[in-house]
Amino acid sequence: MKLKLCGVRTPEMAKASHDLKIDFVGFNFVDQSRRRIYEDEFESIANLTSGVRVGVFQNASLQAIENILAMCELDILQLHGNEPPQLLQHFASRYEIWKAFSLSDNFSLAQLKKYSTASAFLFDGPMPGKGEKTSQNILGKVVQQAQKMKKPFGIAGGITPENIVSFKKNFPHAFFLDTASGVEKNGVFSREKLEKLVQESLINSSQ
Numbered sequence: 278m279k280l281k282l283c284g285v286r287t288p289e290m291a292k293a294s295h296d297l298k299i300d301f302v303g304f305n306f307v308d309q310s311r312r313r314i315y316e317d318e319f320e321s322i323a324n325l326t327s328g329v330r331v332g333v334f335q336n337a338s339l340q341a342i343e344n345i346l347a348m349c350e351l352d353i354l355q356l357h358g359n360e361p362p363q364l365l366q367h368f369a370s371r372y373e374i375w376k377a378f379s380l381s382d383n384f385s386l387a388q389l390k391k392y393s394t395a396s397a398f399l400f401d402g403p404m405p406g407k408g409e410k411t412s413q414n415i416l417g418k419v420v421q422q423a424q425k426m427k428k429p430f431g432i433a434g435g436i437t438p439e440n441i442v443s444f445k446k447n448f449p450h451a452f453f454l455d456t457a458s459g460v461e462k463n464g465v466f467s468r469e470k471l472e473k474l475v476q477e478s479l480i481n482s483s484q
Contacts, residue, residue, distance in 0.1 A: 278445055279453040280478060281431065282460070282471065283333065284312030291325035293468045297475045301453060302328040303355065306345055307335045311464075312457065316348040323350070331355050331375070339364060355399065365394050375399050375431070380415050386422045397452060398423050402434030413447075420448060431455050438473035442480060454478070 282294050283303030294302045304319065305312040314322065323330060332351040334342055336358035354368055357377040365374045376395035378388060381403045389398065400419050416432070423430040433455035436444055444454055460470040 278449075278451055278478070280475065281331065281433075281453050281455040282328075283331075283433070283455055283457040284310075284466075285326065286312055286314040286318070286322065287466065288322060288325055289468065290466050291322045293466075293471055295325060295327045297471060299326075299328045299471075299475075301331050301353070301455075302326045303331045303333050303455070303457075304349070304351070305333045306337070306349075307333060307357070310335075316345060319349045329353060333357055334360075336360065339367060342368070353396075357399075357401070362392055362394065365392060369394060369396075373397075377401055377433075378419070379403055380419060380434075382415055384415055384419065386418065389419065389422050389426065389428075393426065393428075395428070397429040397431065399431045399433060399455060401455075416448075420450075424450065433457075435459065436474075438470055438477050441474055441478050445478065 279300035281301035281303055282299045284305050285291055285294060285302045304314050304323065307313060330351045331353040332349065333355045334357065353373045353375055355375040355377055356365065365376065368374060373396040375397045376392040377399040379401050400416060420430060429452040431453040432444060432448055432451050436454050436456045437459040441454060456474060460467055460474055462470060
């Protein structure tokens, strides 16, 4: 099972992701996010990492995404809003596309089928980036549906060093686990917490 560190935006975070061999590094291009990285900062930060580069977007226009891609070398696009399926299709020939879903108790499984062209799904909490856990009931349902669709999936939302072992046990078929606020202390990235999360994730790991 792989790990993704989202919101990489400083040399410290980039170096930590490299040193700890984080599989996926997420660069947030969502304007309203406090974890936003800007295009003129991207190259110097990204060059310190060694993981697969994931660009995170939310309800950005096709042209806005294209403008960022012209300046930033990314491997995967993660779409985290209400993007039309056609937007996924536009980029699918050039990039792997992950479609993220914010899960609430009234989430409709039909949403997954709507985005069946995505390379993988990411299941996040009701308020992405806030570290809120998803209800186990709805998470179990969407995971089951993803497996029926034979779609790789990742899980985010409240994953911390203290509970990552539990997440791995409860969702052994997850492709990756995604953390951001789970390795922060008072809203600031903590290398110590990331190191602990990596250590915990390796305990009794068979993946």
